[in-house]
Amino acid sequence: MSRRRVVITGLGPVSAHGLGIEPLWQALCEGRSALAPIRTFDARGFRAASGGELPDAFDVKDLVPKSYRKATKVMARDIEIAVGGALHAVTDAGLKTRGTDPDNPPTIAPDRFGCHIGAGLIAADLDELTAALATSRDANGKFDPAHWGQQGMQELTPLWLLKYLPNMLACHVTIIHDCQGPSNTITCNEASSGLSLAESQRVIERGAADACLSGGADSKINPMAYLRQELAGRLALCTVDEDATKKVKPFDPSSPGALVGEGGGILVLEAEETAKARGARIHAALSGTGASQSWCDDTVGLVPDASGESLADAIEAALRDAGVKPAEVDAIVPYGCGVPAIDSLEANALARVFGDALSAKPIVTLSPSIGATVAGFGTIAVSVAVKCLTEQRLPARLNSASTGRLAAAAAPSEARALRHILVCTPSLGGQNSAVVVSRFA
């Protein structure tokens, strides 16, 4: 029995360039960067004062059905990204759901509609939490647990915890669109989105669902989450007066590090047969996925497996799964965050898989334009790969000069014949994910 093929019918990426693929694609092709001083909080006390925040125009309240507006009060930023991305993707796919068209029967039966979303470790909103903590201070100004237990905690809204459980991204998305099929939340840092897409692929393949809302979302634009990125060695030194748009240089050893960006979003994945049966416009095929775990000398994988062997294993597994030979891969979208040690391990992995042919494979780099998007990365990268395939075009590359074996140096956008594109990433923690996206014909 041949397995069910999985196709991509809806795109809903969310990035510092806004909601949807169009503003992102346009900015990438024009070589514009959205990295700028952080507005949400005063980030001058951190190594990097700049990052890739969503534009102010992104407001989830404008996106959700009217009946759901009240629920936006219990959405952390990460949840907003997933919810906004899902609404966009569903519309792009031409799907009627409870959220987009409550008066008509849904295109996908609810029990055949799944949802898999990658999420980060969501940090609590500090203003809200600290307003409550501040009511429980002892004479020295220190937190007083006795007062907190008795009284202070009442300052928090009863639903407070539900803003920060990682599975609340999928919770809101499944409620809005009435997805009652298999649902999951993957939390593997940078690999989260790619592993979620892979899980949707498996679920559709084994017939447990016909379509899935799949992707990931992450916002590190919160002082605590931001500090964790800094402590993990992810942030470039970048003062508020420096030009952040020129800072990140993926695969260039002179890169000072990464800047983080909010984002992610949702894609609609469908079984090819059911997508065709409903006459859907098919953007591309999700033809293969692979995963692996790195050996980490430091255990936690701040920089996992410098040799790149394990990431190469994941890439090779994805190529095998897709039935695609390395020679048929025409472009690569790696994480390429601009932290030299992580870039170098990615370069090593790619060299293992592609050998001498690597220097001829164009590398699409996203981080100078939107920052390192952590758990949201794979969703944005796959969206961009899909757009590359449908437009038969590569976006511009920014900032990098000397990139060794990798064709990752600054270059303008160009037309290009593209069949298969590889998206891959390692992660803090050592999980690797690879996804092959193929032109649909």
Add this chain to the structure above:
Amino acid sequence: MTTKSNNRRVVVTGMGWVTPLGHDIDLVWKRLLNSESGMGWTTRFDARTFPTNFSAEVRDYSIDRFVKDARVHATAGLNSQFALGAACQAWKQAGLDGHAALNKKRVGLYLGAGEGVLDFDQYAAANLAGWNAEQRKVDGVPWADTAHKVLEKMCEVEQEPNMPLAHLAREFGIRGPALNCLTACAASTQAIGEAFSLIQRGDADVMISGGTHTMIHVLGVTGFNRLTALSTSKADPTKASRPFDATRDGFVMGEGSGMIVLESLEHALARGAKPLAEVGGYGSSADAFRITDIHPEGRGGAASMHVALAQAGIDPLARRADGRAAIDYISAHGTGTKENDSIETRGVKRVFGDNAKDIPMSSIKSMMGHLIAAAGAVEFITCVLAIRDGMLPPTINYGTPDPALDLDYVPNKARASKVDICLSNSFGFGGQNDTLVVKRFA
């Protein structure tokens, strides 16, 4: 293009747990069958004035007894520590310790591990240092200034929910697919189900799966107290968790880890490993109903049970040749909240019809508390042990029947019973439902 086989049989070859009742499979099992409670006053933080000041804590535990070299896990948070102890037991029982022929690239991990524990005192200190009372917000610069001084790098890194994966990968040299899912109270049931699916698909031959979690910390208890999900029966912690009883008033937080080794049957037999049980089926669904409430008819739970049973080839409404109901035991989600227990009962009746009253269903949360993300894994292990020994663990503290809850909850005392097929349910906040079918290996 190669065609993947989706029907490889998957068996359990190793199990381990670290729980409030102990850190050894048989010892804890004995205590469960003796109706013992692992509850006590909370000691992990000063909870004296909290609405819920009791919990089921893991006691007298250290990874030193389990791991090869504790130094490589020196910064591990509690979640990873619990996971290491449980996984080392499972790995050893599976006979994988020192199994030289094992291809580590065909060994994977799929965990349902929770987030780590905040360095709360330091975190609170930074927040208060940054607090601007006039503007009612935290100022970034003073916050960062204090945070840089008081928060430690590794303590922060170790809070990422994928860190138990990293520690287990390091301990066992695992190089295959590795994933963590975090779907609240359903996480480790889901992890086992997905690990099973990965082996079926041929993506790995062996997987360590299970969960690990503790939320016995200031903000964990705060969060659940604000949701009014926790029992506040302070008179006697050992009597506080009362699943299916009419006087139940919420769950009691537990902590710990359950881990199993799953393996394709062919791989297990080829190396002479002894299957302890077989995974028969897995179902996952979303309520897609409300943020806080479960669907009143138990729609989502019924859906996940139906899918798992169908995959196992079991008709829930039929009876077996010897007259027994379709299955022998249900390890309930059974949290002890008003809503969960009544809706779970309704969901089971919806699925099993007239068979439901003949299928014993108990909640070990009455004894070891609710291990949140790890709950499903320890309950799965309980099913395997029930099959092994023909014993059903009880639901303790069952005193006042609830007229609406009329199933056989195995009240208060363990019971001998012929057990060949079990079902294990986990339902998470946010409407996540997962079900596993566990069968005697034959």
